[in-house]
Amino acid sequence: MAAFAYSLALGLLVGLERERSVAPGDRQALGVRTFALIALVGTAARMVSSTVLAVGALVVGALVLVGYLRTSDADPGTTTEVAAVAVYLLGALCYTDAALALALAVTMTVLLASKSRLHQLVKETLTQPELEDLLKFLVVSVVIFPFLPDRAVGPYGVVNPFRIWYLVVLIASISWLGYVATRFLGPSRGLVATGLASGFVSASAATASMARAAHDPERFTWAVAGAQSASVATYVEIVVAVFVVSTRLAVRLLVPSLAAALTLALVIVVGTRRERGRRGPGETATTGRVFALAPTLGLAVLLTSALLLGRWLSSSVGAGGVVASLGVMGFADAHGGSVAAALLFAHGSIGHSVALWTIVVAFSANAVTKIVLATTVGGRRFGRAFGIGFGLSHLVFVAGIAIVALA
Numbered sequence: 001m002a003a004f005a006y007s008l009a010l011g012l013l014v015g016l017e018r019e020r021s022v023a024p025g026d027r028q029a030l031g032v033r034t035f036a037l038i039a040l041v042g043t044a045a046r047m048v049s050s051t052v053l054a055v056g057a058l059v060v061g062a063l064v065l066v067g068y069l070r071t072s073d074a075d076p077g078t079t080t081e082v083a084a085v086a087v088y089l090l091g092a093l094c095y096t097d098a099a100l101a102l103a104l105a106v107t108m109t110v111l112l113a114s115k116s117r118l119h120q121l122v123k124e125t126l127t128q129p130e131l132e133d134l135l136k137f138l139v140v141s142v143v144i145f146p147f148l149p150d151r152a153v154g155p156y157g158v159v160n161p162f163r164i165w166y167l168v169v170l171i172a173s174i175s176w177l178g179y180v181a182t183r184f185l186g187p188s189r190g191l192v193a194t195g196l197a198s199g200f201v202s203a204s205a206a207t208a209s210m211a212r213a214a215h216d217p218e219r220f221t222w223a224v225a226g227a228q229s230a231s232v233a234t235y236v237e238i239v240v241a242v243f244v245v246s247t248r249l250a251v252r253l254l255v256p257s258l259a260a261a262l263t264l265a266l267v268i269v270v271g272t273r274r275e276r277g278r279r280g281p282g283e284t285a286t287t288g289r290v291f292a293l294a295p296t297l298g299l300a301v302l303l304t305s306a307l308l309l310g311r312w313l314s315s316s317v318g319a320g321g322v323v324a325s326l327g328v329m330g331f332a333d334a335h336g337g338s339v340a341a342a343l344l345f346a347h348g349s350i351g352h353s354v355a356l357w358t359i360v361v362a363f364s365a366n367a368v369t370k371i372v373l374a375t376t377v378g379g380r381r382f383g384r385a386f387g388i389g390f391g392l393s394h395l396v397f398v399a400g401i402a403i404v405a406l407a
Contacts, residue, residue, distance in 0.1 A: 002098060003043050003047075003094040003095045003098050004040060004043055004044075004094075006094045006098035006099075006101060006102050007039040007040050007042065007043040007090075007091040007094040007098075007101075008036055008039065008040060009102065009105075010039055010087065010090055010091070010094070010101060010102050010105035010106075011035045011036035011037070011038060011039030011040065011087055011091065012032060012035070012036045013105055013106065013109050014035050014039075014083055014086075014087050014105055014108060014109055014112070015030070015031060015032035015033065015034065015035025015036055015087075016032050017109050017112050017113050018030060018031070018032070018035065018080050018083060018112065019031045019032045021080075021112070021113075021115070030064070030067055030080050030081070030084050034084070035083075035084065035087050038060060038084055038087050038088050038091065039087045039088065039090065039091035039094075040091060041056060041060065041088065041091065042056065042060075042087070042088040042089060042090065042091025042092040042094075043091045043092060043094050043095055045057075045092060046091075046092035046093075046094075046095040046096075047095055053092055056088070057085075057088060057089075060084070060085065060088045061085060064081045064084050064085060065081075067081070068081050079112065079115075083108065083112060086108060087105070090104055090105050090108075140165075140168070140169060141169045144165065145162075145165050145166070145169055148161040148162045148165050149161055149162060150162035150163070163245070163343075166244060191210060191213060191219065191222040191223055191225065191226035192222065192225045192226050192229050192268065192272070193229075194226060195210055195225070195226030195227055195228070195229040195230040196226075196229040196230065196232060196233055197233075198230055198233075199229065199230030199231065199232065199233025199234055199237075200233045200237060203230040203231050203233060203234045203334070203366075203370065204366070204369055204370055204373060206226070206227065206230035207227045207230055207231075207370045207373050207374055207386070208373045208374075208377050210223045210224070210226040210227035210230070210378070211223070211227065211373065211374050211376075211377035211378030211379075211382055211383075211386075212377055212378070213226070214378045214379070214382045215378070215379075220381075220382070220385075221271065221272055222272065223378070223382070224271065224382065224385045224386050224389075225268045225271055225272050227370075227374060227386050227390075228264055228267060228268050228271075228386060228389050228390055229264075229265075229268055231264060231370065231390055231393070232261050232264050232265055232268075234334055234366075235257045235258075235260050235261040235264070235393075235397070236257070236261060238253070238257060238334065238338055238359070238363075239253055239254055239257045239258075241338070241339050241342075242338065242339060242342045242359075245339055245342040245343050245346055246342045246343075246345050246346040246355075248345075248352070249342050249345050249346070249352060249355055249356075250342075252352060252356060252404045253356070253359065253401075253404075255400055255404065256396075256397050256398075256399075256400025256401045256403075256404060257397065257400075259396050259397070259400050260393045260394065260396045260397035260400065261393070263392060263393040263396045264389060264390065264392075264393035267389035267392060267393065268389070271385075271389065334362050334363050334365075334366035338358070338359040338362045338363070341354075341355040341358035341359055341362075342355060342359075352405070353405045353406075356401050356404060356405045357401070357405060359401070360397075360398055360401050363394065363397065364394070364398075367390065367391070367394050370386075370390065371383060371386070371387045371390070371391075374386040374387065375387075
């Protein structure tokens with residue numbers, strides 16, 4: 001009896017949404033009662049036998065087709081008819097897994113009710129470059145990722161394609177979340193929100209973008225805050241990335257990163273306090289593509305190379321060579337050397353102190369890159385304003401790492 005109760009509920013739910021979607025005066029062959037009956041028939045047919053279920057599907061399909069032919073002049077769409085067939089199958093599913101069937105029905109109803117929003121998203125909100133980037137991301141995360149071998153391959157047995165690509169997908173996902181947040185907030189929220197979201201894509205690129213915006217005197221203070229907020233994203237992102245590789249190391253990294261991020265956030269609040277009562281500093285958007293395939297593949301190659309180099313140096317010249325070789329990768333990307341150090345720590349090649357100090361060197365090298373970019377693109381005044389606040393947060397980060405490493 002529970003299966004029929006679930007079946008009736010999901011049929012009424014989908015039927016209610018479909019009947020309300022019809023404009024006044026239009027004809028609709030399938031209403032709330034019809035959907036409820038179709039769901040109940042699906043449950044009963046599945047209860048009898050698989051053969052009856054198949055015959056029932058043919059009968060329901062024929063009836064739905066007849067109803068469509070009667071009303072196709074007024075509404076040529078087939079959404080309601082497809083929903084009816086789906087309700088029949090969900091009714092059958094209620095016999096074996098009622099909770100899953102109801103969950104799918106709720107999801108389907110939400111999808112049906114979101115017609116106008118989805119059409120607006122596809123036709124007005126989503127741009128062609130964003131669609132292309134989304135398809136690339138889906139290829140990387142859905143097509144390639146599940147089929148990679150989850151085992152160590154290559155020399156030293158430290159390269160795991162599945163784990164490395166998992167990290168690539170994670171970083172790309174974080175970038176997407178940051179970009180979507182900016183799209184929904186809108187550029188009128190200011191340079192700080194844009195800088196924070198862009199920081200998940202590339203903090204160095206965001207710093208350069210904010211440095212260019214700082215040439216406008218009206219936006220100088222907010223551009224500095226935007227560049228600094230991009231580095232807040234870096235502190236957050238590194239903890240998440242290391243957590244995927246090594247939970248133990250991420251726990252040690254959490255407090256120093258959180259302290260540095262909060263310090264920089266406080267610097268932003270203090271630095272913009274005089275500007276908050278004034279009108280917004282203008283608008284800007286996240287620069288660059290939300291998902292670039294070449295840098296993502298480059299990250300995978302970078303991590304693989306760093307792992308091999310770090311393991312070779314660890315066995316040849318000791319821990320000092322690991323810190324130097326992986327740390328200097330921070331000039332290009334703070335995450336590459338840091339995550340490679342976390343991978344070596346997870347494999348037992350280096351201790352937690354060496355891993356933490358490697359992350360410090362990588363972050364320090366990346367700090368130099370950001371300050372050079374800020375000064376070169378935005379001028380000395382911008383570089384000094386950015387560097388003072390960012391440098392303070394970096395000192396807090398290094399001090400926190402020193403305390404944790406010695407504990």
